[in-house]
Amino acid sequence: MSKSKEELLKALAEAVVEYDEDACKELSQEVLDNPNTLTPMEAVMNGLAAGMEEVGRLYDTHEYFVPEVLMCADALYAGLGILRPHIPKAEAGVNAQVVIGSIQGDVHDIGKNLVKMMFDVAGWGVHDLGRDVPLEQFVEKQLDTNSEVVAMSAMMTTTMLGMKKVIAMIKEKNPECLIMLGGAPVTKDVANLFGADGYADSAGNAVSEGIKMIGRLREFQASKK
Amino acid sequence: MAELTSKERVIKFFKKEPIDTMPVFSGMGTVVIQAVNEMGVKFAQVHTTAELLAGSALKSSEMCGLDAVVVPYDMATVAQAVGCGLTLYENSADILYPTVPNKWETLEAVDIPADFMKRARMPIVDEAFNILIKDGRFAVGAWQLGPFTLAGQIIELGLLLKGAKKNKEAVEAFLTKMTDIVIESIKHYESLGVDFLNIREMGSGTDLLSPKMWNSLIQPHLTRIFSALKTPAVLHICGGTDMIVPLMNQCGADALSFDQKNTLAKTREVVGNDVIVLGNFDPYGTMVQMENPADVETVVKKCIDDGVDAVWPGCDLWPDVKLDNIKAWVKTSKEYGKKRSPVIGRI
CATH class of the missing domain: 3.40.50.280 (Cobalamin-binding domain)
Known part of the structure; x- marks a missing residue:
C-alpha cells in the first residue's frame, strides 16, 4: 500500500536526519510515482527541508556536528536531484x-x-x-x-x-x-x-543560520497558499 | 631583581622555573607589516627566502618588543612540499598568506614523497631557523599543523569529515600517515635547536567535531606526537574548545593555547595549576581594530585575571597591526604580569 502524504513527508524528513541517501532517493522517486499524493515542491519544502530544519536543531543542541550535517546535506541533495527537475518554474516560488x-x-x-x-x-x-x-x-x-x-x-x-x-x-x-x-x-x-x-x-553557524532561513522560506511558501 | 634576556625568560617559562616577569610572545605568526615595509619588500616575498623569513621575524619582534620569533607564517609549507603546489598572491595589493591550489580528491590517491622535508620551501624554513637560532636574542619557536588540520590542507576537508563517520578505518589510516609527517617535521625542527614547539590542530574544535569524535579520532594522534617530543610543546586549538579542554589536557602537551572563544577562567579551573595555559585575545579585534591602547590593556588584564601564564593571541597576528596596541600588550603583560601566574613563579 502506498504511503499517505503525511507518511511520505515524515519519511523524507527522517531520511535526511538519518543521512540515508538511498532512502532519500527511493522516497523522492515514490513522490514522482504518486503524483496525487504530494507535489515535488511540497516534498522538497515540507519533507527534505523540514528534515534539514531538524538537523539544525540537533546541531544547535550539540547532538550533531559538522560531519553529520554534511552527510545530511548529501542525503538532501540526493532527493533534491530527483525532485527538482519536476518542479514547474512558476511553482518554485523564488525567482532570485x-x-x-x-x-x-x-x-x-x-x-x-x-x-x-x-x-x-x-x-x-x-x-x-x-x-x-x-x-x-x-x-x-x-x-x-x-x-x-x-x-x-x-x-x-x-x-x-x-x-x-x-x-x-x-x-x-x-x-x-x-x-x-x-x-x-x-x-x-x-x-x-x-x-x-x-x-x-x-x-556550523552558517548551516544553522541557513536552515533558519529555509524555515522562513517555508513559512513564506505556506503563507502564499 | 635579576633581569632575564628574552630567550632565557621563555626557556625558563616552559621549564616552569621562576622568571622576572610574564614573557610576551606567541607560538603563531607575529610578523607585522611595518617590519616588512621597512625591509622594502612585499608581504608575498617574505615567505620565499630564508633571509627574508628570518629577517622579517627578527625585525617584527624587535619593533614590537616580543620575547620570541616564530616561522614560517603560512600553513602551506608541508602541503606544497608533498605536491599540492603554492599560490603566493604576488600581484595582490592585499596581505594574503600563501595557500595550496591543488588538493587530492580521494584518500587513496595521496602519495607523500619520502623526501618531502627536502622539497619546495622546507629547506628555506630550515635555513631561517638556523639564522634565528644563530641570532640568539630571542627564543625560537617552531610550529606544525596537527594531523587533522594538515590533512585538510592536502585533501578536501569534507571528504575527511564525512569519512570520519562513513569510512573510519581509511580516515584513521590516513591520519596515522599525517601524524608521521608531523612527527618527522617537528622532530627535525627540534634537532635544529628551537626552544619551543607548537602543534596547531586548529581545524578540530567543536565547531566541527563532537567531543566524542575528537576523543577517538584526534586525541590518539596528538598523544603520539607529544610523547615523541623532548622540547617543550604547546597544543593550540582555535574555535570552540570548552567541551574538549579535559581531552586536550590528556594529550601530554606542556602548555595549552586557546582562542577567544574559550571560557578561560573555567578552563583554568578544569586543568588546575599544573599545565601552562596560554591565550586568548582576539588578534584582529584587539590589535587591529581597537582605537585606544587603553582598551588593549583591559583585554590583556582580563586574560591574566582569567588565569593565563602568558597572554597569547588566539591565532596569527594580522600583520597590519597598530603598533601602539602591540606595545600596550607588551607593557601590560610585563607590568601586570610581574606577579606570579598560576603555574610560573617569579624570581
Missing part, C-alpha cells in the same frame, strides 16, 4: 539569484557549500564561484547576473579583509544587492563594520 564563493586566500569551502545548499533548496539560481576567488570576480558576476544576493565566506582571519573591498565595490555599483558574510573569523561587529547585511560566524 545568488553569487557565492570563498574569498581569495581561502581554500576552504565547507561553510560556503552549506549556505549554498540553503539557496539550492529554496530554488534560487546559484552562481557558485568556488574557492580562492579573486575579489573582482564577485563584483563581475553580480553585475553580469544582477543577482540579489552575494554570499562570501572566509574561514581564516587572514583572508577576511578582502570581503570589505568586495562589499564596497558591489555597494557602489548596486546598493540594493544584499551581502551575506560567513566564515569562522568574521564576528558580527566585523560584518557591521564592513557594511554587510547578513552574517554567519562558522561553518
